[in-house]
Amino acid sequence: MLRIGVVGCGAIGREHIDRITNKLSGGKVVAVSDVFVEGAHKVGDPIGATVYNNSADLVNDPDVDAIICTTPGFAHKETVMQAIEIGKPVFCEKPLTTTAEDSMDIVEAEIAGGKHLIQVGFMRRYDKGYRQVKEMLESGEFGAPLYLKCTHWNPEVGTNYDTPMAVYDTAIHEIDVLHWLVGDEYESAQIMMPRQTKHTHPDLKDPQLMFLKCRSGLIAMVEVFVNCRFGYDINCQIVCEEGVIDLPSPAVPTYRKSGGLTTPIGHDWKKRFIEAYDTEIQEWINSTRKGEMNGPSAWDGFVANLTADALVASQQTGEVVPIDIGVVPEFYKK
């Protein structure tokens, strides 16, 4: 049984606690912390967890084997660095940190420590569909991938959602999953702004067409359209030398009614990848218990920061912005 401490008892923290307690196998939440300690008590007391009002004490609790960090992004670095210092594994929600520099600090600390400890919460890699696509790509039957197209269509956003969030909050999932999917590294980023929907607001460019070029020459196009109205619809089509592969949409009943044959499209992004969240945490528990770390690494968190920054830079100018991740450290090579 992996004894887990959860840092940050907000919505996502509570969800992870619930799935570990009621759905998954092999883990137990033994400690929780939150600067807002009453919130921590509310979730920790019913399950008999020790309650802390700060991250450091939880990390140092000898009964805690591993940490899940679900605080706001700006607070991740502190917890992660504490855990590295003491040598405990951390599952850290995305983003790893809010700047490429901070993420690089973590990368360097982890390498210095010599132990793989950090996994970043990019759950798309745990979606069954993406995994099947990756398997098909790796089978060799489709030849090299040449370009690919993704839609990240979302029904609507509030007025607090602005142009950079289309990258940092939305395309960030494609940023992580795509280079993993094709086994390549990004080299440059560019954004084109097509005609804008009337359903957007002054601080938000919507839709946006994002392009990520890889070292192999592969171009990944990501369509972000967050006020598309009709639903939350994630698609990914990969054009290869010998054929084309399409990510499946969720299996739902189709129906004939009122002059049409319809496949429903959900509106809720959380439900779209709900099984992926479960798998992500289950596999983290399993691998952590074995002393392994297989998921998205601190390095992947750093790459995501750098790539997102390049895309945001291009939002202003429309120009091609280079992405220089440098040499992938030996430590992170698979």
Add this chain to the structure above:
Amino acid sequence: MLRIGVVGCGAIGREHIDRITNKLSGGKVVAVSDVFVEGAHKVGDPIGATVYNNSADLVNDPDVDAIICTTPGFAHKETVMQAIEIGKPVFCEKPLTTTAEDSMDIVEAEIAGGKHLIQVGFMRRYDKGYRQVKEMLESGEFGAPLYLKCTHWNPEVGTNYDTPMAVYDTAIHEIDVLHWLVGDEYESAQIMMPRQTKHTHPDLKDPQLMFLKCRSGLIAMVEVFVNCRFGYDINCQIVCEEGVIDLPSPAVPTYRKSGGLTTPIGHDWKKRFIEAYDTEIQEWINSTRKGEMNGPSAWDGFVANLTADALVASQQTGEVVPIDIGVVPEFYKK
């Protein structure tokens, strides 16, 4: 140029005249007739056709090479027999006649005349989809067909539409096209009545599940549901030894809107097979000009009568009703 006389200037007659005049090649309507002679003038005068108030005069007009018979079903026999007598080809709308006996009279007259003259207006055989399915079946790649399922779903009918019409007017198309599709002969018929829709009326059983057993053992199931509400939707799935084939639905744009990805289903049966009607008449013109007759024959018209009668008999009892078409005459073997 095939000089055509059209007997019967109702809706379907006018449609054939229009397609021959404005869309198809190689035919010209030179004469029209209708007992309601004013109606005949209305369609015949603008295209310079001779107008008759009776079928016999039109059939005997030496300027008429071939006849299209679009009168009500009860009147078909007279025109067709006149044409056989004088040796002129006829395209006769379905049903050939309203009884198996009358159709058999035509069959015998045609055989006696020694010339293939009669084509019955079963247009489904000219639908591109059914033809492609037939080609696939005949390729041998799917092995023997074992059973098949068709839906004949129609949005709604009026209160004048009654239980036998589900066979005589609706399933009649499947009756003809299915034995042609699988190259087999019907042996027995049966109808099951499932739970009835609240949208039907006292004189109509709806839906009905019809079963036609063939000599090979193949069972064809036809679902007739004429108040299905959602659209006119024709499907046909053939289960074979080595695989399953599905008739395509018409190609229409799909769209994402309001929480769904929808393929529209039309409501209008006429539009569903509009290209088939054109092809049917064009090929009839082409083959008639060459002195050939390739379409559904008088024999097929007789088989349709006999089969429909057996199904209607089973509507009352639910019992299996034998269909005895006897030996297919040499004259009609392909």
Add this chain to the structure above:
Amino acid sequence: MLRIGVVGCGAIGREHIDRITNKLSGGKVVAVSDVFVEGAHKVGDPIGATVYNNSADLVNDPDVDAIICTTPGFAHKETVMQAIEIGKPVFCEKPLTTTAEDSMDIVEAEIAGGKHLIQVGFMRRYDKGYRQVKEMLESGEFGAPLYLKCTHWNPEVGTNYDTPMAVYDTAIHEIDVLHWLVGDEYESAQIMMPRQTKHTHPDLKDPQLMFLKCRSGLIAMVEVFVNCRFGYDINCQIVCEEGVIDLPSPAVPTYRKSGGLTTPIGHDWKKRFIEAYDTEIQEWINSTRKGEMNGPSAWDGFVANLTADALVASQQTGEVVPIDIGVVPEFYKK
């Protein structure tokens, strides 16, 4: 934590032990038994379970809260009756027993005991697709279901698979899930044998068309074709007064290759419903811990026996065979 004893350490027993131990939450296998005691040790020892060479001792073990019975069908009754006597919950794999009479004995014993203890392992009710279909039906938006069609297509079977097994081993899943899906009771059964595939053998009729008529008049048609070659393909289409609903197939990547756009169809029946198996056991653990029993009941097990027997009787004659389940006991009404 629910302390579980597993009776029967064959393939399916080992799978349930694995999922309880490594995937699911809230349960722990504390005892195992098998008449072949070495097999029981092989699976029980590594997880520290007590090992028995008989069912009775395991059932009576005070450390065992609940039992999973995965012995061969003929041995189920003994274990289940022992458990009822001592008042412990049992998850019993299908079939509950091998005869309707034996299942009725269990039903009567459970009623006499006054406590809901028995759940039968019909896992289709836990498939996400069927559940979504049921929800749509119950929404009322589709009106009453009138008839439905299922395919149970399986790529191939060995020569030990014979005609009755098409019901007892294959259609048995549809028998359970369909009456649950439409909330109705079977009244009669019938089987038609269409043309037979050349890929079958003398002891097996294949394919078979099975018909189950319900009290409402609804007809459920189940196509069982166990040598269909192309894959394991479960479909279910429900025709209702206001529309038609289709069970989804699993979500898999589609691909363009070699002149076609293909959606893969698996060959393995176990993988098709793998998530349903997990959900089935997880929900059984959850409800058992709460002292509830929500799944397919002993009564459902009895109904399945009776319905399967009627279908098998019709395999010989082709006749309609009545199914008389009598009055559903108050005890089992939901």
Add this chain to the structure above:
Amino acid sequence: MLRIGVVGCGAIGREHIDRITNKLSGGKVVAVSDVFVEGAHKVGDPIGATVYNNSADLVNDPDVDAIICTTPGFAHKETVMQAIEIGKPVFCEKPLTTTAEDSMDIVEAEIAGGKHLIQVGFMRRYDKGYRQVKEMLESGEFGAPLYLKCTHWNPEVGTNYDTPMAVYDTAIHEIDVLHWLVGDEYESAQIMMPRQTKHTHPDLKDPQLMFLKCRSGLIAMVEVFVNCRFGYDINCQIVCEEGVIDLPSPAVPTYRKSGGLTTPIGHDWKKRFIEAYDTEIQEWINSTRKGEMNGPSAWDGFVANLTADALVASQQTGEVVPIDIGVVPEFYKK
């Protein structure tokens, strides 16, 4: 009956002669010409057409009401200018001419003549699918189109097919149909070269991602991949403010076989739009007989030249190349 003269008796000329003679209504080929006069005799003699060895004589033949020009592109201008001079309608295969300057000469001559005479052979506008999409766009139910994506996937090309041909011969169809579809004008062009397929050759960049920006801000992306191996596959998805519309693929039977459910994709570009070719010529005959001209105009031919040249310029540099069509002449406004 429209009396038609066909200039150029190559493959495409012969096809148009065949469809006018054997499939369509209202037209008759009365004259043919070819510099290779034996070829002209071969097709003209059997249908009793006058045979010329030059375009001018055919155009001036008083028995010729209208001209179809199917010579190689470089020879179009001469025939078209002759026809304008004498005031006869011309259906000219694409491209109108091989340079924007030559096309502008035709535009100016046609305007000077004051009569709409020239239709260019962009047949996609006659495809039922594109027409349905246009109707849906114009219904207003989808709001403004914001961006769109097309695939022009072709199985393979020979080594004589080079980089500019990806625009001039392939994307040229999208160039014409897209601005018509969305009712907009191109403003700039750009091409990105993604990773290249190993199945291409030194003189051909393949695939290519082409971008056309319109005055409204709409971006049209055209993926040209002419060695995609799997088939000829034309797709077009239009992302609008209120939903997304997809061009349908042709209706073909789907089949289950060998572990998959497959929709065949043809390999032959000619068959893909065969009905569109028929409709194109039929509607040209119909409108010409009424003294109208509704199809793609000389101006559209000019716009296609200019747009194609801009795309080809970007093939070298990857830069955005402006497209300056100037003010659309009143004469060509719809």
